[in-house]
Amino acid sequence: MSDGGTGTAVGLHRVLEPAGVLPQAARRLDADPRIRADEVRIGVERLNLDAASYRQLRTAHGGDPDAVRAEVLRIVAERGKMHNPVTGSGGMLVGVVEETGPDSPLGLKPGDRVATLVSLTLTPLAVTDGLAGWDGLSEQVPARGHAILFARSIAAVLPDDLPVPLALAVLDVCGAPALTRRVVASRPEAPAVAVLGAAGKSGSLALAAARRAGASRVIGLVPTAEEEDLLAATGLADAVVRADARDPVAVAAAIEDAHGGPADVTVVCVDVPGCEHGAILATAPGGTVVFFSMATSFPAAALGAEGLAADVTMLIGNGYVPGHAGTALDLVRSEPAVRALFTARTADDSAQ
DSSP, rough: OOOSSOOOOOOGGGGGESSOOOOGSSSOOOSSSSOTTTTTTEEEOOOOOOEHHHHHHHHHHHOHHHHHHHHHHHHHHHHHHOOOOOOOOEEEEEEEEEEEEEOOOOOOTTTOOEEEOGGGGGGGGEEESSSTTSSSSSSSSEEEEEEOOOTTOEEOOOOOOOOOHHHHHHHHHHHHHHHHHHHHSSSSSEEEEEEEESHHHHHHHHHHHHHHHTTTEEEESSHHHHHHHHHHTOOOOSSSEEEEEHHHHHHHHHHHHHHSSSSEEEEESSSOOOHHHHHHHTTTEEEEEEETTTTTHHHHHHHHHHHHOOOEEEOOSSOOOOOHHHHHHHHHOOHHHHHHHHHHHHHHHHOO
C-alpha cells in the first residue's frame, strides 16, 4: 500500500544513514514495502550478483556455499540492500511489479515481469525466504522478497522470447556492448579493439558490439587454454590470445603479437583486481581504455597511466547508456555465438 507521500526522485528519503548521501553511498537503506507516490514495489524472483562480488564472496569463504548464502543474507539484512562492503558492488534483480505509485514515471504496471537496470547497491531490498532455493554455487540467486524502485530508477520488461536466466544474465551486463559501440563508432578511423576477459558475458557482448560498430580488427584476451579454444571456436574475434590480465607485460605482448602493435581501444571485462596497468600498456597513444569491471581501482588506473606517461583516455563504464538493454538483447538474438556462450553459462540456473 502506498503511504501517499512523494519521495525524492533519487531516493534520498530511503537513506537511513548517513544523512545527505545518495542511496548508493549509504550504509543503510529503508526497505519498507510501503511505497511513495512515485515509487514501484517489485516482488523479487531472482537476484543476479555481479561477478566481482560473487567471486570475492566465494573466495573469502573458501567456496563454502552455506557461508556464502549466510553472508549475502547478513549484508541485505544489515544494509537494506545488496552492497558488498569489500567490492563495493551488488548486481541486479528480476521480479514482478506488485504496486506502482500514481506518480511513477517508469511506465510499469502490476504484473509486469521486469529486470532492474540499476545496481542492487542503491536498491532498497528485503529477502524473506532465507535464500532457501539457492545452492550458493551461482551468481544467479532464486529469492523471495521485495525491492523498491525510485522515480529515476530504470527497469526493462523481460522479453518473451528468452529464458529468464538468459535474459537476466544479458541485462546484467548490457552497459558493456552499448558503451563499446559508442566508443568504437566515435573513432575517426576504424579502430583495432582488444577485449580483456573476452570469453565472459560482458566480454563476448563487447566483442560482438565492436565488430558491428566497425572495428578494423577485434582481439580477445583470455586467461586459460580452455577459454582460448572456446572463444576461437565462436569466431567472435579475429584473434584470440592468452595471458593473465594482471600481468601488464604479458598482456601488452600478447596484444602486440596478435595485432602488430597496441590496440586503439581496450575494453576490460575481467572480474578480478589488478588489470588496470596491462590495459593501459596495451593501448596506443591517443587510444581509449574502457574499464567495465567492478574490480577496477581508479587510483591504480590514474596513477598507472601517469607513471607510464600514457596518453590514453580512460572511461569507467557506469552500466547505463541510452538504449543499452535493446542493444544487448539484439546481439544475443542475432549472434548465435554470443547466445551459445550465454546459454552455456546459464544452463545450470535455468532449471531453478
